[in-house]
Amino acid sequence: MSYAVPPTRTAAVVRQLRNEIVTGELRPGTLIKDAELASRLGVSITPVREAIAQLSVEGLIDIAPNRTRHVTRVTQKNALELIDVMSVLACAGFEWGVDNLTETHVALMRQRQKEFVEALRAGNVLAASAAGADFSTIVILASGNRELQSMVDLVVARTMRILAMTAESNLWGTWIEGHEAILTLLEAGDTQGALARYRQIYVDHRNLVERELFEDQ
Template sequence: MQLPSVPRRLLRDQAYDVLLAAIVEGELRPGQVLRDGDLATAVGLSRTPVREALARLADEGLVESKPNAYTRVAPLHRRDCEEAFVVLRALHTLAVREAVPRMTPAHVERMRAANVDFAAALDAGDVLAALAADDDVHDVYLDATGNHTLRSTIERLSPRIRRLERLRFASLPGRDSIGVHERIADACAAGDADLAADLVYANWDSLGRLIETTFADDDLATTG
């Protein structure tokens, strides 16, 4: 009997998803030492996919390693967060400006439906569901651009600010995004790319303010 083998990358991706969620949720805290053997046992996989997942997380700035010393969850540094924030805000603003001329009523309806899910997740206090629904809102215009390079760049950088986004949606200021999302959908429906871009730019303001309040100085933040 010959059966197709399961690609190793699927196991690596499974390990990555689990570890990323644990870091974002704070189960794995900033500065916590990570041992691949312990993590492999915890997620029910061998060490190889776990090591591959850790290498990807290191590339994304969520894990840091010092050879022959440690592998640990990267602490939150103000400068790293600010740099990722500025780039992501610019890319999202560019994306919606490019997307609006290509968007259909179906795109706008998807955006509104995702925003309903977002509001419901906030009401339920489900931060992970809120993050996922927020992604769904913005995925609509990312899909509409048809620009794979733009999307892949955003996806690569986004995990670097995930822990701060978790804090934002766990607080009242995160609820401000509900109304902004609706206004973005309205602008997209009206074909107003400039207004949509201005609103997306403004939608990032709460995260920028959170960076300022989270870091009193340039020391490490140990918020999980």
């Protein structure tokens, strides 16, 4: 019988704040106050300060010279550069793995797509993000390159935190439609068509992010 090891208070605060940033509950520019956070989360000041330091390293919280802390503001350059990096890494992994996919792999991708859509309908952004990422992970791991998958995981997580997409965001539609098209192509045995469609997802996603999130910049 296995037991889950409870996180430290600092780890728990990091996870909670990270999730709030991902879901947009803590919006870019929000002032972070140690005492208020400690009171709200029911912990002492120390784990809050340690969590803020960790999230600062991750680029999620900015610490000004006067020591004030704010949730990092999203910039067009920052978001688009992350999408570009994610595209290069993920598309390489998809290309290397797509020809190794079996019927079992494709069936699992179909299941992840279902979970992805259902989580969005339920408003669960974190579950949707995990299921959507797993869709690509299945293909990338089929390439046998686990180091690449580790790098993709880091960039995907960073991108999701920066974009902080809500369940109602129009950006999800690009992935839902793209995944469905890829599955249809894979089920028809057209791996090269599936690869081309996967690449197109990133082109469309980047254009939407630039147009809808940064139209005033």
